Amino acid sequence: MAFSSINSSGVPIAAIEEAFATEPSLKKRVYDAIGTTPQHQPLFEDLAKHTSSLLARTAKTTLPSRPSASDGPAAKKRKLQNGDSGETAQASVDMKNGDAPVQFYVQDVSFATPQRKKLTLEITAGHRFLRARNQTTKEIEFGVSMDKIRHALCLPVPEKTQKQFNFCIIPEYADGITPPPEGTTVSEAMVFTIADGPAKAAFSGNGQQIGNGSGETAEGLLRKILNDNLSHTNVVRPDDRQFVSAMPEAHRKGEKAYHVKAFRGSKEGYLFLLSTGILFAFKKPLLFFSFDTIDSVSYTSVLQRTFNLNVMARPANSTEEDIQEFEFSMVDQDNFSGIDAYIKRHGLQDASLAEARRAKVYNVNKTGEDLAAPTAEGTGEGESELQKAQRELEDQEDEEEEDYDPGSDDSEGSGSSSEEDSEEEEEEAQDSDEDMDLVKNELGSEAEDAGDD
Structure with missing residues (x-):
């Protein structure tokens, strides 16, 4: 063996063999170092074991490549750690591919959901993704496949002095009502604001500015692009025939509120x-x-x-x-x-x-x-x-x-009071009758005396 002269035992070290199996030149340098300073062998073994654990951890988190035709039907059933199918995972990779061809993009778009920041809104060609790119790092922050969008809404932003529109993109299982099936990854709903006015920051995929000068607003241009790419719906706007608020827009006089x-x-x-x-x-x-x-x-x-x-x-x-x-x-x-x-x-x-x-x-x-x-x-x-x-x-x-009957009150206090009142009334009536008899008797005797006279 090449390392027998520098390894005192002449036996390969398992940890080093495993860690540097794909790096023969590096493995030789490790054995050379051990031969020069044998006391450092335990240190190199520990380093080799740590390297092996890192390689194993990386392998578990790495997404598999798209299955080839030769893989057979079993490859389509392949599952990842998070429960997603290989097809879903590949779609996520495609969405975050920063080099994918872009059909349309708008700069400096204010997002409210799922992140609150200014990003570049992009619509890609081919696989058709709606996604947001960080304007500083150029990384893709989040996005959704056009085929997964179930509702797209364009609504005037209430209570703003300057007219603006909020686009609400609601993917499948992101309506807050329907829970996703177990093991399904769901894209979050997206809310971003487009100002009313010319499309000054809208560009085609080749960087050519579009919409500006044609009289088309940024909101109208984006609605048109979205409708051309959506599979299951169209962009919905408020309609006077559906509902109009009884109170007009307070911050923009004369404008209807929805x-x-x-x-x-x-x-x-x-x-x-x-x-x-x-x-x-x-x-x-x-x-x-x-x-x-x-x-x-x-x-x-x-x-x-x-x-x-x-x-x-x-x-x-x-x-x-x-x-x-x-x-x-x-x-x-x-x-x-x-x-x-x-x-x-x-x-x-x-x-x-x-x-x-x-x-x-x-x-x-x-x-x-x-x-x-x-x-x-x-x-x-x-x-x-x-x-x-x-x-x-x-x-x-x-x-x-109507059904209320005062006499039917069964409470102890009121019942006692009623009985006492009744007894007092009877006694007063008896006293009154006795007084009347006395008066009658007196008057009767006087009348007899008068008759005798």
């Missing part, structure tokens, strides 16, 4: 009633109730100025046991008629008068008009669900008042 301010717990957000479902945005987690996931909608905690909107939702192809209730509170009463019309238009079942909810409808802070009895027209078919709820509560209170 949002409803609401709270989910302590978190403030906005409800958008769209042609494909109801969105609660823009903070994490994003909630999108597509029509096929809505089981029913109801109104609770009905007060003079606000009410709560409750959405009962369940994942697609699930059972009633999987139904979840989402409550959105402090919704302004001015928007009730528009919300109710939207619910009726889309045939969403209303459950406001269910027994389980009746106790939640409060009759407080009413004005004189609110407490007035409903007219015949108000109790007809044209009556809104809110009016029905109020009328049902008032009818129930009237029935309780």
Whole structure:
């Protein structure tokens, strides 16, 4: 052996052989060092063992390459440590491939979800990915395959002086309603803002500026590019025929508002009633109730100025046991008629008068008009669900008042008092009768005397 002259024992050291099996020149240098300084042999063995453990750990975390045709059907079933299939893992590799050809990109895009920072938005050619690139490091931060996008929404940003649009990209299993199957990796929902105006920072894949000077806005150009690449949906915008807020946009006078301010717990957000479902945005987690996931909608905690909107939702192809209730509170009463019309238009079942909810409808802070009895027209078919709820509560209170019998009060205190009052009244009546008899007797004797005279 080449190392027999420098290894005192003349026997290969297993740890060194394993660690440097693919590096013969390095292995020879290690044995040379041991031959020169035999006292350092334990140190080199420890270093070799540590090197072997690092190599093993790296091998476990390295993604497998795309299976070739010669691998056979078994290669398609190959699983990774995180439970993803090789196909899903390869898609992730393709998405993060910084050298993949880019079809379209926009610089300085403000993202709110899943990260809050400015990034370059890209749409790749070929495999068609929507992804975000770090503008400093040039690394791909996150992204999603166009084939996995189930909902794409373009919504005006509420309460901003300058008009802006938020694009909400909702991949499969990222709607906040439907949980992913076990072992499935899910791309997070994406929310990014595009300013209203010319597409100054939009470029084609070859770096040529596009859109600027044509009169097309950045928002319109991006919608067009997305629609050309989306497989399962198109970009949805608010529609006057679906819902318009009763209160115009406060920060941009004369402009219609399409949002409803609401709270989910302590978190403030906005409800958008769209042609494909109801969105609660823009903070994490994003909630999108597509029509096929809505089981029913109801109104609770009905007060003079606000009410709560409750959405009962369940994942697609699930059972009633999987139904979840989402409550959105402090919704302004001015928007009730528009919300109710939207619910009726889309045939969403209303459950406001269910027994389980009746106790939640409060009759407080009413004005004189609110407490007035409903007219015949108000109790007809044209009556809104809110009016029905109020009328049902008032009818129930009237029935309780009619059935009330003071004599049926069984409380000990009031019963004792009633008996004592009754006894006192009887005694007073007897005393009164005795007094009347005395007077009669006296008068009678005097009358007899007068008659004798």
